[in-house]
Amino acid sequence: MSQYLVQRFVWMIITFFLATLLIFTIIQLSPGDFVTYIVSQTDTTGGLSSAATKLREYYGLDKPIYQQYFQWLYKILRGDFGYSFLYRKPVIEVMRSEILWTLVITILSFTFAWVVGSVIGIYSALHKYSVGDYIFTALGFLGLSSPSFFIAMVIIYILISAGTGISGGLFSEKFVAAPWSWAKFIDLLKHLWIPIVVISISNMAEVIRIMRGSLLEVLNQPYIQAARAKGLSERVVVMRHALRNAVNPLISLIGMSAPKLIAGIVQTAVVLNLPVVGPTYLVALMSQDVYLAGAYLLLTVILLLVGNFIADLALAWIDPRIRYD
Amino acid sequence: MFVKKKRLKILFVGVMVLILLMGIKTNAIEYKEAPMLVELVKADKLPPLKERLPQKPVIVKPLREVGKYGGTIRTVFTGVADWWNLARFGVRDEPLLYVNREGKVVPNLLEKWEYLDNGKILKLYLRKGIKWSDGYPFTVDDIIYDLELRQNPNLPLESAGLASMVEVKGIKKIDDYTVELPLKQPYPIEFTIPYTPTVSPKHYLIKYDPRYNPKATWADLEKALSPQRNSEALVDKPELTPWKVVEYSKTRIVAERNPYYWKVDSAGNQLPYIDRIIFTYVASTDIIPAMVKAGQIDFQERHISLQDYSFYKQNELSGNYRTVVLQQCALGPNILLNYAVKDEDLQKLFRNRDFRIALSIGIDREAINRALYFGLAEPWGRCPLKNSYAFPGERFAKLYIEYDPDRANKILDKLGLKDTNKDGIREINGKPVSIIIDMDKGGGGGPVQVAELIAAQWRKIGIQAIVNPIERSLMLARWKENSHQAFAWQIEGGLDPARMAFAWSTIAPPDFMWSNVGVPLQIWEATNGKEGIEPPDFIKEINRLMKQAQVTLDRNKRASLLKKIARLHAENLYTIPTTTYVGIAVVSNKLQNIPDSWLSGMDVLSPRNIEPWQFFYKE
Numbered sequence: 032m033s034q035y036l037v038q039r040f041v042w043m044i045i046t047f048f049l050a051t052l053l054i055f056t057i058i059q060l061s062p063g064d065f066v067t068y069i070v071s072q073t074d075t076t077g078g079l080s081s082a083a084t085k086l087r088e089y090y091g092l093d094k095p096i097y098q099q100y101f102q103w104l105y106k107i108l109r110g111d112f113g114y115s116f117l118y119r120k121p122v123i124e125v126m127r128s129e130i131l132w133t134l135v136i137t138i139l140s141f142t143f144a145w146v147v148g149s150v151i152g153i154y155s156a157l158h159k160y161s162v163g164d165y166i167f168t169a170l171g172f173l174g175l176s177s178p179s180f181f182i183a184m185v186i187i188y189i190l191i192s193a194g195t196g197i198s199g200g201l202f203s204e205k206f207v208a209a210p211w212s213w214a215k216f217i218d219l220l221k222h223l224w225i226p227i228v229v230i231s232i233s234n235m236a237e238v239i240r241i242m243r244g245s246l247l248e249v250l251n252q253p254y255i256q257a258a259r260a261k262g263l264s265e266r267v268v269v270m271r272h273a274l275r276n277a278v279n280p281l282i283s284l285i286g287m288s289a290p291k292l293i294a295g296i297v298q299t300a301v302v303l304n305l306p307v308v309g310p311t312y313l314v315a316l317m318s319q320d321v322y323l324a325g326a327y328l329l330l331t332v333i334l335l336l337v338g339n340f341i342a343d344l345a346l347a348w349i350d351p352r353i354r355y356d
Numbered sequence: 357m358f359v360k361k362k363r364l365k366i367l368f369v370g371v372m373v374l375i376l377l378m379g380i381k382t383n384a385i386e387y388k389e390a391p392m393l394v395e396l397v398k399a400d401k402l403p404p405l406k407e408r409l410p411q412k413p414v415i416v417k418p419l420r421e422v423g424k425y426g427g428t429i430r431t432v433f434t435g436v437a438d439w440w441n442l443a444r445f446g447v448r449d450e451p452l453l454y455v456n457r458e459g460k461v462v463p464n465l466l467e468k469w470e471y472l473d474n475g476k477i478l479k480l481y482l483r484k485g486i487k488w489s490d491g492y493p494f495t496v497d498d499i500i501y502d503l504e505l506r507q508n509p510n511l512p513l514e515s516a517g518l519a520s521m522v523e524v525k526g527i528k529k530i531d532d533y534t535v536e537l538p539l540k541q542p543y544p545i546e547f548t549i550p551y552t553p554t555v556s557p558k559h560y561l562i563k564y565d566p567r568y569n570p571k572a573t574w575a576d577l578e579k580a581l582s583p584q585r586n587s588e589a590l591v592d593k594p595e596l597t598p599w600k601v602v603e604y605s606k607t608r609i610v611a612e613r614n615p616y617y618w619k620v621d622s623a624g625n626q627l628p629y630i631d632r633i634i635f636t637y638v639a640s641t642d643i644i645p646a647m648v649k650a651g652q653i654d655f656q657e658r659h660i661s662l663q664d665y666s667f668y669k670q671n672e673l674s675g676n677y678r679t680v681v682l683q684q685c686a687l688g689p690n691i692l693l694n695y696a697v698k699d700e701d702l703q704k705l706f707r708n709r710d711f712r713i714a715l716s717i718g719i720d721r722e723a724i725n726r727a728l729y730f731g732l733a734e735p736w737g738r739c740p741l742k743n744s745y746a747f748p749g750e751r752f753a754k755l756y757i758e759y760d761p762d763r764a765n766k767i768l769d770k771l772g773l774k775d776t777n778k779d780g781i782r783e784i785n786g787k788p789v790s791i792i793i794d795m796d797k798g799g800g801g802g803p804v805q806v807a808e809l810i811a812a813q814w815r816k817i818g819i820q821a822i823v824n825p826i827e828r829s830l831m832l833a834r835w836k837e838n839s840h841q842a843f844a845w846q847i848e849g850g851l852d853p854a855r856m857a858f859a860w861s862t863i864a865p866p867d868f869m870w871s872n873v874g875v876p877l878q879i880w881e882a883t884n885g886k887e888g889i890e891p892p893d894f895i896k897e898i899n900r901l902m903k904q905a906q907v908t909l910d911r912n913k914r915a916s917l918l919k920k921i922a923r924l925h926a927e928n929l930y931t932i933p934t935t936t937y938v939g940i941a942v943v944s945n946k947l948q949n950i951p952d953s954w955l956s957g958m959d960v961l962s963p964r965n966i967e968p969w970q971f972f973y974k975e
Contacts, residue, residue: 191646204636
């Protein structure tokens with residue numbers, strides 16, 4: 032067991048370093064740099080092209096790439112994610128307020144997707160080829176194949192046409208700057224369900240498919256037949272014998288889904304104008320604000336690694352076969 | 357006795373006149389202020405209005421009627437880089453002079469200006485008694501300090517416009533309101549309009565200036581200045597604008613009335629009428645139509661896409677707003693051929709006037725107008741706009757813009773461009789005549805569909821055009837290494853080509869590549885022909901005249917030079933023209949003193965030209 036853990040951990044560290052290298056390379060791949068962006072944004076009035084050299088020196092962008100990379104890495108290891116050119120602030124400060132909302136929205140929608148998705152998945156597996164199964168399967172495929180931002184746009188269109196005055200965001204205008212109160216909380220709920228539903232739909236579809244498939248496979252196993260033959264009640268057969276073995280793929284999926292906590296809502300957040308990390312990440316990429324964009328990617332990588340590590344642990348805990356490998 | 361009586365009479369009349377004058381004077385200085393400021397004055401948090409206003413405040417005649425105080429204008433912004441949005445509305449960077457709604461250049465912070473020594477010295481006279489939003493007097497020190505900062509190698513500041521023309525060492529301060537700026541060459545002051553004004557609050561900034569405060573660093577000063585960037589620093593930085601930022605976060609910026617604003621309306625009410633401007637952050641401009649429909653935007657000109665025109669029109673009732681069609685100062689996206697293109701055959705063709713004429717009459721401009729501009733634009737040649745002082749006459753605006761594919765085909769046949777392999781595309785030296793047209797895929801230079809429509813039309817005259825929509829920074833990179841063949845971009849300076857000389861000649865410095873027709877042409881010009889590639893003769897003539905126009909202070913003389921330039925542009929098709937350009941704005945029905953339409957664009961820095969400080973809400 033401990034050898035398994037150590038092995039996993041070492042791989043995690045190595046992957047992390049490879050990821051930093053990859054991230055930095057990818058960010059540098061696009062032509063130009065932050066200064067090019069600034070010059071291109073000043074429109075045709077910018078005399079900034081004359082100040083470009085000055086600006087590059089100012090931001091340290093005139094140094095060789097490998098030097099910039101090692102400086103970045105050195106700082107990260109000390110917990111400093113660098114400085115955002117665009118906001119003239121440490122990257123951490125730019126992200127701080129957004130991380131909270133990101134976690135609130137994604138954790139809520141993931142819980143929603145997983146709970147509802149599992150229940151539907153179990154129902155579909157147990158009532159294979161019933162009308163309910165067909166309906167859920169159809170809905171599941173629809174959810175899986177429609178991009179979440181598109182669903183968001185449809186919902187917004189309906190809400191505005193209905194005259195609700197909700198066009199995205201998390202608060203109505205009068206509550207944006209107001210201190211917390213019951214009314215503000217209610218207002219938040221009125222807005223919050225949109226991203227939660229939108230993000231849940233595609234995830235839910237995935238959970239339903241996996242839960243249904245996995246459970247169906249397990250239900251065909253000989254030991255289930257044996258359990259039934261012993262005369263156990265259907266409830267015990269499903270809950271104790273089948274379900275336990277069927278959740279394995281779902282747990283691996285949790286690990287793989289961890290980065291979605293940040294990456295999964297980028298487009299939706301842009302469409303819905305949410306104060307989460309997504310839009311900022313997009314702007315950082317477009318403006319070549321390398322350290323800010325890098326920090327987001329790094330955070331996603333860390334979540335992926337930690338998520339997988341935890342999923343591995345959970346699998347080992349649930350399934351002794353993995354433990355003793 | 358008789359004499360005495362006469363004297364008495366004179367004395368009497370004199371006294372009467374004096375009393376009358378005093379009466380007028382006391383009437384005139386009874387200024388009024390907004391209720392929210394009255395409260396502050398009562399609470400002793402603000403000096404009385406009389407002390408805040410200059411002795412002779414600027415009197416603004418409202419567009420339609422004297423307004424009422426109060427209300428909030430809600431609008432959107434797109435983040436840190438969207439600083440022009442704030443500046444153009446009057447929330448930061450008050451200008452020395454601006455263009456008003458009639459298109460006239462009017463002094464703003466300046467009372468007047470004059471040129472001495474054959475235009476070698478620019479003498480500025482400031483309006484007296486203007487105060488910063490923190491109550492500190494505004495003087496020429498704030499201009500001198502700013503000009504010096506822009507020359508400072510430790511600060512990466514813009515040094516275009518006035519800052520690039522002034523010899524900082526020779527600046528002579530006459531008194532607090534008068535200064536003499538020695539110029540490198542005569543420079544019409546209206547050319548400074550599209551640049552950030554060279555005014556900074558010295559009394560505030562020296563706290564962050566390492567030359568005055570040993571504890572401060574250059575980075576602190578840069579942060580406090582917040583140049584060409586929105587940031588928290590704007591909350592503390594004093595301004596001379598009608599509103600100033602009082603609350604800043606990533607999701608919204610709130611600006612409130614500046615209690616020291618130095619303009620009053622014709623009834624003596626201190627401006628602005630509107631209490632507050634709220635800029636809401638949008639991650640994507642695609643969300644704006646939804647917000648407008650939901651009635652969450654009161655005024656929006658920037659970031660509004662003409663493509664959504666029919667949507668805005670349809671929803672005017674539910675959103676209680678009106679859609680305004682605006683005339684852009686820029687011309688619609690032209691095709692800018694690279695006269696220095698690396699492919700020699702193509703370069704020879706591009707430099708051939710007949711070839712350019714064939715390309716131009718091979719474009720169906722009415723179709724473009726209908727498809728992209730809802731018929732609101734007008735087919736237009738390579739020519740300044742009608743309301744420009746450089747407009748050379750209707751004939752030139754309509755030159756080579758009729759759609760005549762037959763004639764175009766004949767011209768191309770005559771040039772020896774034959775379709776030898778019968779694939780529908782003409783060949784030159786065995787290669788197909790093919791032009792790659794770059795375009796900003798973000799729509800910065802105008803709608804990408806323009807190039808696509810033109811490409812389809814050119815196919816009918818046997819020319820292959822490939823539209824290449826790419827990222828804006830990539831376009832810059834391609835210009836720089838001269839690897840592009842052509843690109844489509846709107847043409848700035850339809851109102852004043854001299855102010856936007858980069859779009860009407862190749863005299864811009866080589867690192868300023870906007871609207872280039874081949875950067876090597878600019879290098880050739882900058883190095884007096886030592887490096888780069890020689891421009892065609894007509895461009896050399898345009899450049900010669902444009903250089904002259906740049907130093908011509910007299911507006912009439914400049915106009916006649918510019919008309920000559922405009923004729924050369926139209927006759928030679930400097931770029932392949934398309935149409936005029938329109939934009940749209942949405943305005944709440946409750947908002948008043950807003951014209952039915954106005955000029956839009958960088959030339960006039962709209963909506964500054966329609967004077968937002970006299971907008972007001974009707975019940």
